[in-house]
Amino acid sequence: MASTVIPVELRAEVEVLWDHAQxxxxxxxxxxxxxxxxxxxxxxxxxxxxxxxxxxxxxxxxxxxxxxxxxxxxxxxxxxxxxxxxxxxxxxxxxxxxxxxxxxxxxxxxxxxxxxxxxxxxxxxxxxxxxxxxxxxxxxxxxxxxxxxxxxxxxSRAVPLDDYVAGIGDVDRVINTLVGDTQRLWVYPALGWAIEQPVPDRVRKAFSRLVDAGFVRRLHPEQVGMRR
Known part of the structure; x- marks a missing residue:
């Protein structure tokens, strides 16, 4: 059965990406x-x-x-x-x-x-x-x-992060998708597919830590500027 619990040691990083994505x-x-x-x-x-x-x-x-x-x-x-x-x-x-x-x-x-x-x-x-x-x-x-x-x-419906994860029923899926969506904020403009948007350092750092923790399943294959 898939877990619905955000890892304690990564909660702060997940919350940073969750808030910035909205x-x-x-x-x-x-x-x-x-x-x-x-x-x-x-x-x-x-x-x-x-x-x-x-x-x-x-x-x-x-x-x-x-x-x-x-x-x-x-x-x-x-x-x-x-x-x-x-x-x-x-x-x-x-x-x-x-x-x-x-x-x-x-x-x-x-x-x-x-x-x-x-x-x-x-x-x-x-x-x-x-x-x-x-x-x-x-x-x-x-x-x-x-x-x-x-x-x-x-x-989107305003819903607390933990409630959203519980509703989806798979914390790994949520974090992987959240990491992939964050990466696309700079990959897509580099490819000409989206407008540029500022990405604060705290977001990039949270993204990198989650990548290092293994949440890489939804990364774009181009991986342009992945560590910027």
């Missing part, structure tokens, strides 16, 4: 909510809650499958997310499905193309990206680079 945006009214596919089924549930609060009139769930989600969502992340949102009371005609994206860049590109194909791209001037908490900053940077015309807000 944008801490205030919820606001936007033209569309975009639920980013992942292993986290709270994304469609929270997207439904924001919809019911009247923060956006339409939703796109984007995602096919990525490593680790095929068994969870055999028909694709976006399809399962749409079904979960409808179980939470969102009408089906308020939801579009983008079923092909396999990474966050494709989430953005394919969602934009979907709006264009439906003749509604001109109506989308602002979006909220709903994601797992530690995907926020990376998703924001990618969206600003690949869809610069829209104003971007990020949202």
């Amino acid at each position: 944008m801490h945006h205030e919820a606001r009214t936007v033209d569309a909510g975009i639920g980013l596919g992942s292993h986290d089924l709270d994304v469609p549930v929270y997207t439904a809650e924001l919809y019911h609060r009247g923060l956006f009139p339409r939703i796109v769930f984007s995602g096919g499958n990525a490593p680790g989600t095929t068994e969870l969502f055999p028909r694709g992340e976006a399809v399962h997310f749409r079904e979960r949102a409808m179980e939470s009371g969102v009408p089906g005609d308020a939801i579009l499905v983008e079923p092909d994206a396999t990474n966050t860049g494709e989430n953005i590109d394919f969602t934009r193309a979907l709006f264009e194909s439906t003749g509604t791209l001109g109506d989308i001037r602002s979006v909220t990206l709903i994601s797992r908490p530690y995907q926020q900053r990376r998703a924001y940077a990618i969206c600003r680079k690949r869809w610069p015309e829209v104003e971007v807000t990020c949202a």
Whole structure:
């Protein structure tokens, strides 16, 4: 059985990355909510809650499958997310499905193309990206680079770190993904895939300590500037 306990000796480093990964945006009214596919089924549930609060009139769930989600969502992340949102009371005609994206860049590109194909791209001037908490900053940077015309807000359910880990049920998976998302904050701009963002020294030091502790499974293969 997978552990759900953060190692005591690494808790401070995990908390640093967890806090930095979140944008801490205030919820606001936007033209569309975009639920980013992942292993986290709270994304469609929270997207439904924001919809019911009247923060956006339409939703796109984007995602096919990525490593680790095929068994969870055999028909694709976006399809399962749409079904979960409808179980939470969102009408089906308020939801579009983008079923092909396999990474966050494709989430953005394919969602934009979907709006264009439906003749509604001109109506989308602002979006909220709903994601797992530690995907926020990376998703924001990618969206600003690949869809610069829209104003971007990020949202995830506010949940304590320990509660989030317990909900996922696997602390190793959470820390590995958190480390990988942090690394992408400088790898992706170097590759031209995202805007540059400041990464404080405390974040880089926490990242390096977790890499040294063996949390390397989700590192980007390019590993540009991994130790910067």
